[in-house]
Amino acid sequence: MEARQSNLRRAEPRQLSLLEPEVAAAPGFSYRADFISPAEERELVAAFGAIDFEPFEFHGYLGKRRVVSFGLHYDFGNRQVRERPPIPDFLQWLRDRAAAFAGIAPALLRHALVIEYEPGAGIGWHRDRPVFGDVIGVSFLSPCRFRLRRRQGTGWQRQAVMLAPRSAYILRGAVRHEWEHSIPPPETLRYSVTFRAPAAEQKGSQEMRAG
Ligand SMILES: O=C(O)CCC(=O)C(=O)O
16 A cells, blocks of 8 residues: 555646746736846845844734835735835835836835845735735845746646846736735845835826826
8 A cells, every 4th residue: 555655646736937037927027137236236235234124914923024114004904004104215216216117107106115035934825915006026135936826727827937136027917916926935035125006096197197
């Protein structure tokens, strides 16, 4: 029995496709390598070192990653967006650049979330709250595997993209609203900064431009 069992092989998980930079992973995913220079990365990482991060909290559970929100903050307990201290000066130029990448007015990106991933700290499968619109993320230090999945019948359609340090990505459309994403724990320290606009404000500004 044991011998037979040891010959039984579990179904292999579907192979993840590793995509080249600039190639869309899922509809709505954009990627840009070398979004910031090595000197800009050093400057921002030094600023992150002075931030008073807090453990990520979700309904009373503490995650291993540590976070700080500026401008706005989504409170999972009350399911409400709350005000936070303004986006600091050292992040303003990055917000402007993220806004230009996404074609959004910088002032609309009112939420900046800085995440510190120590080795062993990842982020589980999730979709961002619909109260926010597009997500623009910038990566620092450790490269990481950005995993994507969406329901397909009884299983999952899966993809993954390697995010290089100093790169940026946009989640919009299907990849933002239909796909989930997750990042396994990095082997070395990683930071990310993600910018978001309140969905209603982003939609309003798009309608104004279209009208
Ligand atoms: O660290 C990242 O690039 C992803 C962050 C993320 O998934 C989130 O804040 O919801």
